[in-house]
Amino acid sequence: xxxxxxxxxxxxxxxxxxxxxxxxxLKQLNVxxxxxxxxVVALYEAEVNAIAHAYGGMIYADIEPDKITVKVVDKxxxxxxxxxxxxEGNSTASPEVRNMGFGAxxxxxxxxxxxxxxxxxxxxxxxxxxxxEVNFA
Amino acid sequence: MEKTPFFHALSxxxxxxxxxxxxxxxxxxxALRVRDGKAVLLPDRCIDCGNCFKVCPTRAIYxxxxxxEDIFNFPIRVALVPAVFMGQFPNEITVSRIYSIxxxxxxxxxxxxxxxxxxxxxxxxxxxxxxxxxxxLISTFCPAIVRLIQVKFPGLTENLIPxxxxxxxxxxxxxRKIKEEMEVKDDQIGxxxxxxxxxxxxxxxxPVGEEKSLVDGVINMDSLYNRVYKEIKKQGHGYKEQKxxxxxxxxxxxxxxxxxxxxxxxxxxxxxxIDEIHNVIExxxxxxxxxxxxxxxLELRACDQSCPGGILTCDNRFLMCERVFGRARKIADRxxxxxxxxxxxxxxxxNYLMRHMKVGDIKPRSMLVLDDDIxxxxxxxxxxxxxxxxxxxxDCGICGAPTCDALARDIVCDNxxxxxCVFIQRNLEARGNMDVQESLKIMEVIWGxxxxxxxxxxx
Numbered sequence: 001x002x003x004x005x006x007x008x009x010x011x012x013x014x015x016x017x018x019x020x021x022x023x024x025x026l027k028q029l030n031v032x033x034x035x036x037x038x039x040v041v042a043l044y045e046a047e048v049n050a051i052a053h054a055y056g057g058m059i060y061a062d063i064e065p066d067k068i069t070v071k072v073v074d075k076x077x078x079x080x081x082x083x084x085x086x087x088e089g090n091s092t093a094s095p096e097v098r099n100m101g102f103g104a105x106x107x108x109x110x111x112x113x114x115x116x117x118x119x120x121x122x123x124x125x126x127x128x129x130x131x132x133e134v135n136f137a
Numbered sequence: 138m139e140k141t142p143f144f145h146a147l148s149x150x151x152x153x154x155x156x157x158x159x160x161x162x163x164x165x166x167x168a169l170r171v172r173d174g175k176a177v178l179l180p181d182r183c184i185d186c187g188n189c190f191k192v193c194p195t196r197a198i199y200x201x202x203x204x205x206e207d208i209f210n211f212p213i214r215v216a217l218v219p220a221v222f223m224g225q226f227p228n229e230i231t232v233s234r235i236y237s238i239x240x241x242x243x244x245x246x247x248x249x250x251x252x253x254x255x256x257x258x259x260x261x262x263x264x265x266x267x268x269x270x271x272x273x274l275i276s277t278f279c280p281a282i283v284r285l286i287q288v289k290f291p292g293l294t295e296n297l298i299p300x301x302x303x304x305x306x307x308x309x310x311x312x313r314k315i316k317e318e319m320e321v322k323d324d325q326i327g328x329x330x331x332x333x334x335x336x337x338x339x340x341x342x343x344p345v346g347e348e349k350s351l352v353d354g355v356i357n358m359d360s361l362y363n364r365v366y367k368e369i370k371k372q373g374h375g376y377k378e379q380k381x382x383x384x385x386x387x388x389x390x391x392x393x394x395x396x397x398x399x400x401x402x403x404x405x406x407x408x409x410x411i412d413e414i415h416n417v418i419e420x421x422x423x424x425x426x427x428x429x430x431x432x433x434x435l436e437l438r439a440c441d442q443s444c445p446g447g448i449l450t451c452d453n454r455f456l457m458c459e460r461v462f463g464r465a466r467k468i469a470d471r472x473x474x475x476x477x478x479x480x481x482x483x484x485x486x487x488n489y490l491m492r493h494m495k496v497g498d499i500k501p502r503s504m505l506v507l508d509d510d511i512x513x514x515x516x517x518x519x520x521x522x523x524x525x526x527x528x529x530x531x532d533c534g535i536c537g538a539p540t541c542d543a544l545a546r547d548i549v550c551d552n553x554x555x556x557x558c559v560f561i562q563r564n565l566e567a568r569g570n571m572d573v574q575e576s577l578k579i580m581e582v583i584w585g586x587x588x589x590x591x592x593x594x595x596x
Contacts, residue, residue, distance in 0.1 A: 001515050016428050023426065029514040030506040033292030041427045065512040136511060 001063040007047055007074075009056040019044040022070075025063065031136050039134045041071045042114040043070055044116075045107045050074040052060050054127060067116075067135045078124040086112065086120075138217055146185055146200050146338035151175050153197035160189035160198060161539045165414045166288060166504065170547070171537040174585020182504045185285035185336040186414050186439045187448035200335045200449060201596040203354035205364070208243055211327025213319070215311055216244040217304060217352065218331045220391045221444045223464065224457040225362055230369060232464070234378045238368045246311065250330070251390035253306035253490070254402075258389070260300050260494045262404045265434065273408075273424065273432040276299050276399055280340035281439035282417065283499065287345070289422050291501030299496050303393065304330055304337070305344075306490055310483050329355045331361050333394075333447030336439065343484050347496045358449040385477055387468035394444035395458055397436070405434035413441040418593055507550070521545045529560045537583040557583060 003025065005018035019040050026036045041061075050057040054076025064070045079085050088109045108130075112118050117133035156174035168182035169189060176189075176197070190198045216239050223232050239247045263479035265274055275296045277283050286293050301309070308328050317328055330352045332338050338357075341350045369376075378529045392398045400410040409432065411420050417437045423429045440446035445457035471477040483490065507514040507521075521542075528541035536557040537546040547553035555561055556571070556579055581589045 001517060013369075016423075016426055019426055020422065024505075025518065027291070027503065027505045028507050028518060029511050030503070030509055031511065033294070033501055037292045037425070037427075040425070044426055044428065063515060065510075065515060 003059075003061040004091055005061075007050050007056050007059060007061040009051065009054065011051055011056070015048050015051050016044055018047050022061050022068075026068070029063070035134060038114040039068055039070075042111045042134070043128055045111050046072040046132070049107050049128075049130070050076075052081045053077070057127070066137060067081075067084070067133055069131070069133045073127065074129075075127040078126055079120070079122040079128055080124050082120050082122060083125070144339055144343035145178065145180060145204070146202075146335040146342070147178065147183065147187065147190060148199055148201055149176050149178060150197045150199060153195050155195055155197070156588065157194060158534050158537075160192065161236050161537075162534060163188045163192050164539065165418060166285070167539050167543050168538045169314055169539070170552075171534075171583060173582065174588055180301060181502075184281050184286060184288060184439075185334075185339040186281040186285070187335045188414065190448045190511060194485070200338065200357055202332075202338065202360065203329075203375040204355060205355050206422065208327055208329055208356075211325060211353070213246070213315060213321060213326045214244045215246040215248065215308075215315070215328045216356075217248055217250050217307055217311075217328060219304075219333060219394055219444065220249055220386065220461060220464075220541075221333050221394050221447070221450060221457060222331055222358060222361075224445060225358075225451045226369075226460075228363075228460060228463065231378065231567055233380050234376075235365060236370075237378065238365050241368060242364055244329075246315070248307060248311055249386050249390070250304045250307050251386055251393050252413065253303045253310065254390035254393050255387060256483055256490050257300070257303045257306055258399075258402045259487075260491055261298055261399075263491075264298055264300060265404060271296055271434045274405075275435045277499070278393075278399060279336065279438045279440075279443075280333070280345070281336035281414070282437045283345050284336070284339070285414065285417065285439070286421070287499065287502045288504040289418070290425055291503040292425055293421065294499050294501045297499045299499055299535040301347075301496055302340070304341075306494070307483075309493060310486050310490060312351065313486065313489070329354045329356050331356050331358050333358045333444050333450045334440065335448060344496075345499050358447070359451050362451040385482070386468065388465040388472060391461060391465040391468060395461060396438060396443045397475040398443070399436040400434070403434045403436075407432050408434035408436065410436035410438075411445070411492075412438040412443050414439045430490060460508050517549045520549045524555060527555070527561070528558055532561075533559070535559045535580075535583075 003022060007018065022043060023036060026039060047059065049125045050072055054074035057072060057074030060071045077086040084090055086108050111132060115132040116135050122128040154175045156171050156176065159169050160176050161169040161171060165186060165188060166182045166184055168179045170177050179379050223235055226235065236247045273296060275298065277297050277300065283297060286297060312326055312328060330341060332355050338355045341352045341355050344350045389402055396412045397410045400408050411417050442454040442458055445454040450457060468477065507517040524545035525542060528545060532540040536544045538547050538553060544553055544558060548555055562571060562576040566576065577589060
C-alpha cells in the first residue's frame with residue numbers, strides 16, 4: 001500500500017497531519033501498538049524537520065505485510081555534516097523555530113532510536129532525503 | 138488482544154426506537170448503525186459513554202439496572218453512594234437527612250464511595266513513583282475512558298494506572314469491616330452501588346483487569362433519586378430531622394468526582410485534567426503521536442463536568458458542581474479549624490487496602506483492526522480506499538452508517554452494500570442500471586417498511 005503526503009515550509013499548524021494519517025492506517029492493520037507508536041514518533045520528527053528546516057517536501061510511505069518504509073524528501077539547505085546532526089543536541093534551527101518548541105537537536109537521534117533502518121542522504125543547497133524502515137515483527 | 142465480549146449497560150428498546158439516527162451521528166466510536174428502521178449497537182465498539190442516551194428523543198435507549206428489591210436478598214444491605222448523589226438535592230436537604238432516608242428505604246449501612254480517596258490517592262502517587270518512566274500515567278477513575286483507550290488508543294493501555302477504583306476500595310473495606318464486626322458470612326452482605334452513569338455499571342458487571350467485581354448490584358441514580366424525593370415530600374415542610382452520624386468525608390474526597398478532583402491531589406509535576414469525550418479523544422490523538430511531551434499524569438473523564446454530567450444524574454450539572462463545591466468548602470473549613478480530621482475511618486485498614494490495590498493487566502481490544510493477518514488487512518484497506526473514493530463524503534447517514542468512511546469499511550467487512558448509498562443509487566438509476574422500486578427496496582431494508590410505506594401511500 002502506497003501513501004503520499006505533501007508538507008509545506010513553516011506550516012507548523014499542520015505539523016503531524018501525515019503522521020496522524022499513517023497512524024490511523026497502521027492501527028487498522030493490527031500492527032502491534034508499540035510498533036505503531038515508534039513509527040509515528042519517528043515520522044513526526046521527520047515531518048517537523050521538513051517543515052522547520054527545509055522548504056517543505058514530500059512523504060512517501062509504503063506498507064507491506066511485514067514492514068513500513070517511509071521516505072521524506074525535502075527541498076532545502078541540506079545537511080553539511082550528517083554525522084554531526086545525528087548527535088543529540090546539535091541543531092541549526094533558527095531562534096524563531098526554537099521559540100515554537102522545535103529545534104532542540106533531538107530530531108534525527110530520536111528517529112534513529114525508533115526505527116530499524118535509517119538512511120540519511122543530503123546535498124547542500126538541494127535537499128535532504130530521510131529513509132526509514134520499521135519491521136512489524 | 139482481549140476477545141471476550143464487553144458487557145453493556147446501554148440497551149435499545151426496539152419497540153420505542155423510531156430509527157431517527159440521532160444516536161448514530163453522535164457516537165464517538167461509531168458504534169451504531171440503522172437497520173430495518175431501528176438503531177443497532179455494535180458491542181465491540183461501544184464504550185458505554187452514554188452520548189446516545191442523551192440524544193435519544195423517545196428514550197428508546199435505556200440503562201439496564203438491578204431490581205431495587207434485590208437488596209432484600211441480603212440480611213445486610215450496604216448503599217455505596219457517590220458524593221454527586223447528595224449534590225442533586227437543594228442545600229436545605231442535609232446529607233444526614235438523605236442518609237436517614239436511605240436507611241428507611243431499606244439499607245442497613247450507608248457509605249460514600251469517596252471515603253477511600255485518601256488511600257486511593259496515596260496508592261496512585263506510590264504507583265507513579267514506582268514507574269517514573271511511564272509517561273503520561275492515565276487515571277482509571279472513569280471506566281468509559283478505560284474502554285475508550287482499549288478500543289481506540291490500544292497503544293496507550295500500558296499508560297493506564299492498574300489500580301482499583303475508589304468504589305471498589307470502599308466496597309472492599311466495608312465488606313471486611315462488617316464481616317469482622319458482625320461476624321457474618323460473605324454472602325449475607327449485599328453491597329449496592331448507586332451509579333451516575335452507564336459506564337460504571339459496565340465496569341461493575343464486567344470489570345476490566347479483574348475477575349469479579351466487589352459489588353453485588355447497581356442501582357441507577359435517577360431511580361433512587363425519585364425514591365428519596367418521594368420520602369422528602371412525604372416528610373413535608375415542617376420536618377425536624379434527627380441528626381444521624383454521617384461518614385466523615387474529607388473535602389478532597391468530596392471534590393474527587395469533579396473535574397480536577399484527582400489532578401489537584403496528584404504529586405505529578407505536569408498534569409492535565411480533561412473532561413468530555415470528544416475533548417479527550419482530541420487530546421489522546423496528540424499524546425499518542427508524542428506531540429505532547431513531558432506530561433506525568435492525565436485525569437480524563439468522559440462526561441462534561443465529570444460525574445455531575447453523568448447520564449443518570451438528576452439536575453443540571455453546573456448546579457450540582459456548585460453544591461458539591463459548597464459542601465467541600467464547609468468541610469475544608471472544619472478541617473482547618475481542627476473540628477474534623479482528614480484521617481478517615483478507612484485509615485485503620487490502610488495497610489490491608491494498599492496491599493490489595495492492584496488489578497490485572499488492562500489489555501488492548503482495538504475496534505479498528507480489519508484482520509488479524511496484516512496481509513489480509515492491507516487488501517481490505519485497499520478496497521476501503523476504492524469505495525471511499527466513490528462515496529460523496531457528505532456523511533449524510535442515509536445508508537444507515539454514520540459516515541461515508543464507516544460505510545466503506547462496512548462494505549468491505551460484508552456488513553453493507555455500495556448500493557446503500559443514495560448517491561450511488563441515483564447514479565445507477567440515471568444509467569438505467571437500477572429502477573426506482575429497487576432503490577426503494579434498499580431504503581426499506583435500512584429504514585424499515587413503515588417509513589417507506591408512508592411516503593409511497595401518501596402520494
